[in-house]
Amino acid sequence: MSSNVSIPSTSEEKSKSLAVAKPIEELLLVIFIHGFKGTDTTFAEFPERLQHLLTETIPGIKAECMVFPAYETKGDLDKAVVRFADWLTTLTVEREVSAGLGSGSAKVVICGHSMGGLLAADSLREFVNTRPDKKAPLWPKIIACIAYDTPYLGINPFVVKNTVTKVAEYASAATTIGSAITGAFAGFTAQKAAQPATPAAPAAESLWSKWAPTAYAVGGAVLAGAAAGGAYYKKDDLTQGFTWATDHMKYVGNLWDEATLEKRLVDLVEIEKEHGVTFRVLYTVLPPKLPTFLTSRTFVVLPKYSSPAKNHFVAANNNIAENEVEGHTGMFSASTNDGYYQLGLTTAGLIRNALAMSRGQKPSLSKRSSSKSSPRPSPARSPTEKGKSKLS
Numbered sequence: 087m088s089s090n091v092s093i094p095s096t097s098e099e100k101s102k103s104l105a106v107a108k109p110i111e112e113l114l115l116v117i118f119i120h121g122f123k124g125t126d127t128t129f130a131e132f133p134e135r136l137q138h139l140l141t142e143t144i145p146g147i148k149a150e151c152m153v154f155p156a157y158e159t160k161g162d163l164d165k166a167v168v169r170f171a172d173w174l175t176t177l178t179v180e181r182e183v184s185a186g187l188g189s190g191s192a193k194v195v196i197c198g199h200s201m202g203g204l205l206a207a208d209s210l211r212e213f214v215n216t217r218p219d220k221k222a223p224l225w226p227k228i229i230a231c232i233a234y235d236t237p238y239l240g241i242n243p244f245v246v247k248n249t250v251t252k253v254a255e256y257a258s259a260a261t262t263i264g265s266a267i268t269g270a271f272a273g274f275t276a277q278k279a280a281q282p283a284t285p286a287a288p289a290a291e292s293l294w295s296k297w298a299p300t301a302y303a304v305g306g307a308v309l310a311g312a313a314a315g316g317a318y319y320k321k322d323d324l325t326q327g328f329t330w331a332t333d334h335m336k337y338v339g340n341l342w343d344e345a346t347l348e349k350r351l352v353d354l355v356e357i358e359k360e361h362g363v364t365f366r367v368l369y370t371v372l373p374p375k376l377p378t379f380l381t382s383r384t385f386v387v388l389p390k391y392s393s394p395a396k397n398h399f400v401a402a403n404n405n406i407a408e409n410e411v412e413g414h415t416g417m418f419s420a421s422t423n424d425g426y427y428q429l430g431l432t433t434a435g436l437i438r439n440a441l442a443m444s445r446g447q448k449p450s451l452s453k454r455s456s457s458k459s460s461p462r463p464s465p466a467r468s469p470t471e472k473g474k475s476k477l478s
Contacts (some may be wrong), residue, residue, distance in 0.1 A: 109153040111148040113185055114140065114190040114441065117174065117384050118153045121200025122338060126156050128199060132430065140432045144441065159201065163340045167208045174209070178226040190223060193444055195230040195233065195437055200414065203236025203367070204340060211353050230364035230440035231354065234432060235414050239387040240341055240368065245410045351395045364440040368402045370413040370433060385414040402429050
């Protein structure tokens with residue numbers, strides 16, 4: 087008796103006949119946000135390398151690392167939060183729909199460098215606080231907020247001290263190089279710099295003296311413009327003047343509000359407890375450099391040892407940067423950070439653990455992802471100590 091049913095004759099044919107469609111991979115979106123005056127190239131190849139690492143080490147996921155398009159770092163931080171939240175919401179919907187998955191299926195990790203970490207943190211707080219009710223799930227489903235050298239408690243005052251010294255040196259050399267290096271302090275222009283050297287030199291000194299008291303009187307606003315704008319991100323284009331500095335003061339000014347800084351950190355620790363959103367700060371640590379520097383150096387102020395946030399700060403060692411600013415701006419290049427590859431491994435470990443917890447699994451206790459894996463340097467001055475700077 088004949089039959090139309092075909093019976094597989096080999097194990098290979100059986101496998102083919104019993105095969106089912108491959109389950110849709112789990113989506114993992116890792117978003118990078120640059121800091122003050124950063125650009126789309128701030129992170130260089132770091133996101134691409136991290137995407138490869140995550141794909142190779144976490145089974146069954148489709149990882150996608152991308153950079154939030156460059157945005158203007160001026161005005162109210164709240165406005166930047168709204169722009170980022172809208173962008174992330176749209177992106178999440180598009181990725182979930184294209185994958186044929188339901189709402190909340192995409193896991194999101196937001197990573198911010200420097201002040202980009204403030205934007206990431208405030209966006210997370212906004213998503214948590216704007217849910218329809220307290221029992222509603224978090225969407226987009228953010229599973230981790232990772233910050234790189236973000237000054238959640240301000241910038242180490244020694245960083246600014248060293249930077250101001252450099253700016254002063256640039257000012258005295260302005261007549262030689264013919265450019266307005268310290269426009270925010272001295273009000274130079276290229277035309278003034280071209281004037282005879284004899285009268286120009288004392289002008290630089292007197293104008294510095296004129297501007298410096300004003301800088302301290304307004305809580306470091308002008309200092310922020312010169313240090314952050316001139317000798318910091320714009321170190322290769324030091325012709326930015328007072329107008330440029332004041333245009334961005336409001337954004338940088340988020341680092342002057344001590345109460346807001348402390349409240350933000352408390353909220354992030356609480357969000358991890360209540361919603362399982364991993365929060366970590368990977369901060370640059372430079373080793374002692376005798377005889378000038380007897381202890382380790384950091385760009386950011388660290389929490390006190392008694393702070394609940396202490397264990398959320400993870401040291402990222404850099405033994406080749408000349409100073410804190412170079413260590414801060416050079417985090418994402420192997421040529422300026424000998425801890426670059428370890429930084430990638432630590433980040434991947436944090437994301438793997440966050441993903442495991444979102445699945446209800448026990449996270450790994452790998453040293454690479456543990457907040458206690460690296461020794462803490464001597465803490466910078468307390469946020470309440472006099473003279474502490476909160477520049478960006």
